[in-house]
Amino acid sequence: PSRLTTPASCGLRLRKSNPLAAEGSSLGLTAPRATCARTAWTRQEGQRRPQLAHTRGSPLHIRCLAGVVATGARGHRRARPPPRDLAPVLFRASVPGPQSPAPTLLAIIRKALSEEKRVSTKTSAADLVTETDHLVEGLIISELQERFPSHRFIAEESAAAGAKCVLTPSPTWIVDPIDGTCNFVHRFPTVAVSIGFAVDQELEFGVIYHCTEERLYTGRRGRGAFCNGQRLQVSGETDISKALVLTEIGPRRDPATLKLFLSNMERLLHAKAHGVRVIGSSTLALCHLASGAADAYYQFGLHCWDLAAATVIIREAGGIVMDTSGGPLDLMSCRVVAAGTREMAMLIAQALQTINYGRDDEK
């Protein structure tokens, strides 16, 4: 398999035992070795953000992510690979063994999960963020930026700090460093990292890692969707009265929004859905849909970083992702309906009342 050369201080290779091996062999993946990173915190425009410098032997070693290969150009690292030739595999998933003191991205999240956290709020009292969200986002972006200096990024905590969320035709990584931050704060073990990639405003691939259950979901346009190497397939259910439906509450708690949220749930229960579940992570709920463990998902108030990776995974598992109007998905519209079948998606869309959260690209 091809082996990408990385800068001396941040070599990354993927293990053969990586859960992606089945898919990975066709992508030319190789085993991981340590990446070293040093973090320093500085205040910029009132925000606390990580500045990263890759330094071998620095106190914080991060073996975090990314074997990225150009399948059409094996063995060549390109500053800007041809869009269709990119395939991702992100995350060194395992906690390091005793001989390896370097924490993985996953280890950082898992360690922080069990510790006290400094929690801040963003758009509402229920919209939470921690230092770990910032740290993980900084690590992911710096790693990818080093490999692909011309690529663009849309990332949750950067957006919260004022960065614009505009999806241009340029290759763009769309990152949610921790999805399920409220769960993370409460130590509720449903937390994920989500990274999507778009070129020409089209979603090319997505990777979602379930941090506590060590499940790696991947989807690549035209190449299928997998969980730990097992192919994913959505359910074929078309009847709401036989459906398990998932949703998320969204960040707002004002009475008008809550009334609409509860009324939408009530409408689906009146339609005799078997259940409507809220698990606290949009990306993992969407992965459950992709794996056939649920039949539909809808939400108002989610963001492009909740949707980007999951959309590829669901589509590649045979599912439908659309706008709540029944039209095509608009990644920036802060709303979605997804289902295993078009019939189910349309039934859900027809049952819903709109909750207007605005657009990601107008904030």
Ligand SMILES: O=P(O)(O)O[C@H]1[C@H](O)[C@@H](O)[C@H](O)[C@@H](O)[C@@H]1O
């Ligand atoms: O945890 P974050 O990344 O803030 O994502 C949340 C998402 O943006 C919301 O729409 C969902 O309702 C939450 O469950 C997600 O966790």
Ligand SMILES: [Mg+2]
């Ligand atoms: Mg998040």
